[in-house]
Amino acid sequence: MFDYETIRVIWWLFIGVVGIAFALTEGFDFGVGTLLPFVGRNDIERRVIINTVGATWEGNQVWLILLGGAIFAIWPAVYATLFSGLYAAMLLVLFSLFFRPAGFDYRGKIEDPRWRNTWDWCLFLGGSLPPVLLGVLVGNLILGLPFHLDQDLRAFYDGSFRALLSPFALLCGVTGLLLTTFHGALFLKWRSEGVIHDRAVLAVEALGPMLLLALAAATLWVFVGIERPEITQMAANDAPSNPLNKTVIGNGAGWFGHFMAHAWMWLAPVAGFAGLALAWWLGKGESRMGAFMFSSLGIAGIALTVGFGLFPFLLISATDPRSSLTLWDASSSHSTMLLAFWITVVFLPIVLLYTRWVYKIIWGSVTEASVLKDTHTLY
Incomplete structure (x- = not known):
């Protein structure tokens, strides 16, 4: 039904959608965890x-x-290169996520202030460390990773863990933390009442300018100060995967030139900045759903900006541009991608419908009265 070239693009879009879904949903989870010790002043x-x-x-x-x-399944060469080369960094992300299930499940086991306060700070770490680390990862994907293929x-x-912590990557980490915390504050405002609602509004007011400033600095750095490789010759897009069957120069047109060559791509950064600016403006007022929706638009715009800017690259090699992996030369076989496509077409809509049903059932403001009334099923 789909030729090799088309199914590769479809899977690039599919995985982009999954990445955005993770950023939107887990993003406000991270943000709520980060805000927990500061917005909540007592146990209830x-x-x-x-x-x-x-x-x-x-x-x-x-x-x-x-x-x-x-x-x-779809880009095994990307998985092997990324997860083996950044093994220590990936384990650090995994370990930081361990704080979350432990914090949620053990916090309420003992009615002791010290016990619960300890787990509150564990939830804070589980909410703040992953976006910083994932932001650093995104920064290094933009800069390029030091690897080569034989x-x-x-x-x-060819690199080290310390080399991952460059100034630009750290700026991306800070931006990631501000982004999820801002998104979480808007979600918390939407689902709370009283003093928690008011403190969430104050958090939105304070975080908005810092986020926009950090995002502007990172964007300017990318478009002005970061080189982007350029493919000068490669095999046909429907050829079997072989990353070395191409010629790449390290200093291409750059990110700005890449976006100028495809003017429609500018919609992504415009949506990113406009969405977050409107979310901040509306979030300071009475808007709940509108502010959160614009924040979601902003996050999607940022993710699309990174994806469009890298296209067709998936992993850029900073030491050997020819070894860079693209969606054309790092994918699985045609039959594997087709099989995975039909599995996804069947099951992904079911997952999305179930998720929509869950949010519909549990939606509404969470109040102190509702928490005190339901002591068996709530945390």
Whole structure:
């Protein structure tokens, strides 16, 4: 039904959608966790905050697992290079996520202030560390990773963990933290009442300018100060995968030139900045759903900006541009991608419908009265 070239593009779009879904849903989970010790001043307030995401945080986290599994199945060369070369960094992300299930499940086991306060700070770490680390990862994807392929297509990582912590990557990490915290504050505002609602509004007011400033700095750095490789010759887009069957120069037109050559791509950064600016403006007022929706638009715009800017690259090699992996030369076989496509077409709509049903059932403001009334099923 689909030729090899088309199914590769379809899967690039599919995995992009999964990545955006993870950023949108797990993003407000991370943000709520980051805000927990500061917006909640006592145990009952913190229980209210926790229960705004208590029914959905596990399901939202599955998007990350789905993203990793999809990359493994569709772009095995990307999975092998990324997860082996950045093994220590990936383990650090995984370990930071461990704080979340432990914090949610153990916090309420003992009615002791010290016990619960300890787990509150664990939830804070589980909400703040992953977006920083994932932001650093995105920064390094933009800069390029130090790896090369030999003639047998074996990937060799040439860098160190310390090299990942460049100034630009750290700026991306800070931007990631501000982004999820801002998104979480808007979600918390939408689902809370009283003093928690008011403190969430104050958080939105404070975080909005910092986020826009950090995002503007990172965007300017990318478009002005970061080189982008350019493919000068490659095999046909429907050819079997072989990353070394192309010629690449390290200094191409750059990100700005890439976007100028495809003017429609400018819609992504415009949506990113406009969405977040409107979310901040509306979030300071009475708007709940509107502010959160614009924040979601902003996050989607940022993700699309990165995806469009890298296209057709998936992993850029900073040490050997020819070894860079693209969606044309790092994919699985045609039959594998077709089989995975039909599995996705069947099951992804079911997942989305179920997710929509879950949010419809649990939706509404979480209040102190509702938490005190339901002591058996709520955190």
